[in-house]
Amino acid sequence: MDIIHSTEGLQKKLAVLKSNDKTIGFVPTMGALHMGHLSLVQSSKASDDVTVVSIFINPTQFNDLEDYNNYPLIVDEDISKLKNVLDDKDILYMPSVKDMYPTEESKILSLDLDGLDLYMEGSSREGHFSGVVTVVNRFFEMVKPNRAYFGLKDFQQLAIIEQLVKQKNLDVEIVPCEIVREKDGLAMSSRNMLIQPEKRKSAAFISEILNKSKEFAIENEITDVKEFVINSINANEHLDVEYFEIADYNTLKPINSWADAEKYRGCVAVKVGKVRLIDNIGYKE
Numbered sequence: 001m002d003i004i005h006s007t008e009g010l011q012k013k014l015a016v017l018k019s020n021d022k023t024i025g026f027v028p029t030m031g032a033l034h035m036g037h038l039s040l041v042q043s044s045k046a047s048d049d050v051t052v053v054s055i056f057i058n059p060t061q062f063n064d065l066e067d068y069n070n071y072p073l074i075v076d077e078d079i080s081k082l083k084n085v086l087d088d089k090d091i092l093y094m095p096s097v098k099d100m101y102p103t104e105e106s107k108i109l110s111l112d113l114d115g116l117d118l119y120m121e122g123s124s125r126e127g128h129f130s131g132v133v134t135v136v137n138r139f140f141e142m143v144k145p146n147r148a149y150f151g152l153k154d155f156q157q158l159a160i161i162e163q164l165v166k167q168k169n170l171d172v173e174i175v176p177c178e179i180v181r182e183k184d185g186l187a188m189s190s191r192n193m194l195i196q197p198e199k200r201k202s203a204a205f206i207s208e209i210l211n212k213s214k215e216f217a218i219e220n221e222i223t224d225v226k227e228f229v230i231n232s233i234n235a236n237e238h239l240d241v242e243y244f245e246i247a248d249y250n251t252l253k254p255i256n257s258w259a260d261a262e263k264y265r266g267c268v269a270v271k272v273g274k275v276r277l278i279d280n281i282g283y284k285e
């Protein structure tokens with residue numbers, strides 16, 4: 001694979017590929033790669049001629065400076081993992097902050113998110129989604145992919161990227177990819193490596209309770225399901241629920257009765273010590 005740092009280098013390489021009618025699959029990441037990321041890469045490899053993976057820890061999507069400063073950066077390990085799945089023709093793009101944001105104005109894209117950013121991660125992490133759409137839009141402008149691959153792990157982010165594409169009428173297909181989990185059920189995340197060892201076992205409890213709540217939901221009202229999830233997770237000494245909402249799959253609006261939506265997703269954010277994790281599950285599917 002080619003490792004490219006500059007926007008110019010990327011554009012040159014892509015121009016040649018596109019003139020040869022190659023389709024481009026794009027996988028944006030913040031690095032510290034795990035099997036979740038690599039599953040996106042594999043999906044791209046299966047559908048597109050060339051895969052572009054980006055590694056960029058985007059400062060504008062962090063609402064907490066400490067979280068940004070602590071975000072794991074292990075480029076050498078990432079490169080060797082990618083070498084196992086990418087070919088010579090594929091690209092790893094690692095731009096600098098200056099490349100991504102040449103001017104102050106380029107740091108904020110103003111976009112109508114149709115209220116999708118009002119809830120859950122949007123209300124917990126001020127400015128987060130504005131940073132996400134700005135960086136993804138920049139990448140889409142640079143890479144002009146035919147398809148871009150995003151994980152359902154970040155369910156709200158996926159909905160917001162789909163809104164970006166719709167709003168700006170972009171010619172890119174967004175491909176949602178299933179959540180990849182550790183053996184004990186914990187959703188894979190770059191942040192998992194920051195969990196203190198004595199708390200790691202407790203973290204698996206999050207997905208265990210989400211799974212149990214799926215059965216519980218069959219015969220119970222939403223308020224009872226919410227109480228069940230929040231109380232069960234909080235009962236673990238290492239876990240602290242920031243929010244749990246059952247949201248309308250399409251509008252992401254938290255709902256209080258099953259009759260309020262046709263499709264639902266339960267979304268949770270939990271602090272495991274200082275590490276903040278998110279996960280989600282579908283109900284009555």
Ligand code: AMP
Pocket residue numbers: 028029030031035036037039040149150151152153154177178179180181187188189190
């Ligand atoms: P990140 O590096 O956390 O920004 O994630 C980059 C992409 O990988 C996003 O589209 C995430 O949704 C996706 N992703 C992260 N973790 C997982 C996972 N466990 N399963 C599937 N996709 C994931």
